Amino acid sequence: xxxxxxxxxxxxxxxxxxxxxxxxxxxxxxxxxxxxxxxxxxxxxxxxxxxxxxxxxxxxxxxxxxxxxxxxxxxxxxxxxxxxxxxxxxxxxxxxxxxxxxxxxxxxxxxxxxxxxxxxxxxxxxxxxxxxxxxxxxxxxxxxxxxxxxxxxxxxxxxxxxxxxxxxxxxxxxxxxxxxxxxxxxxxxxxxxxxxxxxxxxxxx
Amino acid sequence: xxxxxxxxxxxxxxxxxxxxxxxxxxxxxxxxxxxxxxxxxxxxxxxxxxxxxxxxxxxxxxxxxxxxxxxxxxxxxxxxxxxxxxxxxxxxxxxxxxxxxxxxxxxxxxxxxxxxxxxxxxxxxxxxxxxxxxxxxxxxxxxxxxxxxxxxxxxxxxxxxxxxxxxxxxxxxxxxxxxxxxxxxxxxxxxxxxxxxxxxxxxxx
Numbered sequence: 385x386x387x388x389x390x391x392x393x394x395x396x397x398x399x400x401x402x403x404x405x406x407x408x409x410x411x412x413x414x415x416x417x418x419x420x421x422x423x424x425x426x427x428x429x430x431x432x433x434x435x436x437x438x439x440x441x442x443x444x445x446x447x448x449x450x451x452x453x454x455x456x457x458x459x460x461x462x463x464x465x466x467x468x469x470x471x472x473x474x475x476x477x478x479x480x481x482x483x484x485x486x487x488x489x490x491x492x493x494x495x496x497x498x499x500x501x502x503x504x505x506x507x508x509x510x511x512x513x514x515x516x517x518x519x520x521x522x523x524x525x526x527x528x529x530x531x532x533x534x535x536x537x538x539x540x541x542x543x544x545x546x547x548x549x550x551x552x553x554x555x556x557x558x559x560x561x562x563x564x565x566x567x568x569x570x571x572x573x574x575x576x577x578x579x580x581x582x583x584x585x586x587x588x589x
Numbered sequence: 590x591x592x593x594x595x596x597x598x599x600x601x602x603x604x605x606x607x608x609x610x611x612x613x614x615x616x617x618x619x620x621x622x623x624x625x626x627x628x629x630x631x632x633x634x635x636x637x638x639x640x641x642x643x644x645x646x647x648x649x650x651x652x653x654x655x656x657x658x659x660x661x662x663x664x665x666x667x668x669x670x671x672x673x674x675x676x677x678x679x680x681x682x683x684x685x686x687x688x689x690x691x692x693x694x695x696x697x698x699x700x701x702x703x704x705x706x707x708x709x710x711x712x713x714x715x716x717x718x719x720x721x722x723x724x725x726x727x728x729x730x731x732x733x734x735x736x737x738x739x740x741x742x743x744x745x746x747x748x749x750x751x752x753x754x755x756x757x758x759x760x761x762x763x764x765x766x767x768x769x770x771x772x773x774x775x776x777x778x779x780x781x782x783x784x785x786x787x788x789x790x791x792x793x794x
Contacts, residue, residue: 424649432641433639563771
């Protein structure tokens with residue numbers, strides 16, 4: 385089904401990997417500091433958890449180049465792949481319900497690209513992180529979602545610059561949907577070039 | 590079982606509630622900005638998720654005043670209450686396994702208070718956030734855990750200053766165990782006084 389025929393040569397996304405500040409687990413930090421025993425009454429400094437990199441939304445060029453129909457086709461194909469993936473359980477098992485959801489997501493994508501405002505007119509402010517809270521999304525789930533997006537962008541034959549611009553939106557955006565952490569490390573960052581290398585290894589042979 | 594007889598009058602914890610930076614969901618921020626339509630190609634700035642307030646570990650006074658046996662009794666009582674709570678599913682159902690776990694946790698508490706190093710000698714660096722990743726801990730789960738700690742601190746009849754110092758450790762520390770977010774708001778902050786008011790309403794009548 386996936387042909388993965390494109391090999392776009394695009395510069396890598398600027399690396400944005402903020403290190404985990406200190407020992408955010410509030411463990412002693414003993415190993416790092418070479419101490420044998422942490423002092424009583426020590427103060428573990430403030431820190432924070434998941435970093436959200438900047439999210440560049442698509443320019444008007446994406447919608448102008450593709451039109452709404454091809455954007456909608458991308459969302460449909462992406463979700464067809466997701467439905468066959470290890471995160472299929474995140475979506476409604478009922479086919480009609482699933483298809484209705486996909487059209488809503490396509491409405492969101494089209495609006496985010498500067499198109500018709502169907503999404504917010506029907507549903508109000510998008511606030512996607514909030515809307516995803518009921519669904520458990522961990523780092524691995526995001527990577528599967530990105531893998532299928534990479535395949536869908538290639539399968540749908542979009543121009544290379546459009547693929548990259550769309551990816552540069554969705555790659556950091558998807559981090560903001562993570563609501564279940566399973567590791568201290570920040571989520572994987574992948575430029576479009578790195579994604580193609582990682583998710584379509586047959587193309588690299 | 591819980592008598593909740595103490596009414597310590599302690600100053601509230603310094604409020605540390607960092608506002609959620611911007612629209613971390615990467616939604617348009619339209620409502621906040623009064624715009625009818627977000628511009629195509631906009632850049633949603635970097636942000637981050639869960640704030641970890643500073644964690645003041647107990648001073649040597651806590652262990653000196655209580656001794657290891659009373660600290661261990663506190664941990665046992667706390668977990669007895671947890672086992673009857675809505676987060677009981679987070680613990681081993683097997684009684685022997687549960688009891689063994691409680692002793693390990695008591696080892697950790699005693700060591701964190703400056704006592705015997707049984708925990709790290711047996712298990713290595715504590716790194717509590719990492720050790721809790723396999724268990725789904727959300728904001729509500731943390732509040733239940735804190736409620737039972739409040740009850741245990743009162744039930745065990747610890748001196749007021751010790752209760753407060755122990756609470757001032759565990760209240761921010763417990764935020765670092767949250768690994769499942771269900772809302773954009775930062776987790777509830779509670780001073781010891783506020784906790785007593787919230788979790789032992791009968792005492793306030």
